[in-house]
Amino acid sequence: MGATTSSIQSAYDNNKSYQRSFPEPKPKVLESLGARENWARFLGKQQYYSEFLAHFKQELDQYGVEKVLKKYLFEGSKEADDMLLRAFSGAYGF
Numbered sequence: 001m002g003a004t005t006s007s008i009q010s011a012y013d014n015n016k017s018y019q020r021s022f023p024e025p026k027p028k029v030l031e032s033l034g035a036r037e038n039w040a041r042f043l044g045k046q047q048y049y050s051e052f053l054a055h056f057k058q059e060l061d062q063y064g065v066e067k068v069l070k071k072y073l074f075e076g077s078k079e080a081d082d083m084l085l086r087a088f089s090g091a092y093g094f
Helices: 006-020 025-031 037-040 048-061 065-074 078-088
Strands: none
Touching: 025 048, 037 078, 048 065, 048 078
16 A cells, blocks of 8 residues: 555565465375365365465466466356355455
């Protein structure tokens, strides 16, 4: 909301010492995420964050933002509906 690049970098630098680093993604889990029917085993489990992050980085690099959003949130499949719900489930919490 109007912050300069240098002020954002400064805030990051002041707070990075206590941030956790992410472990490297496990190749077998990352490969499993290629088939969305496998996702139920991994969704909602913190230990698989790195794998999902790597998966979506690959998808974004290959297909771009619009196609990835359509595929994973708006295609109307059971898996897409679940992801859409997860993406916004906390937005209207009381």
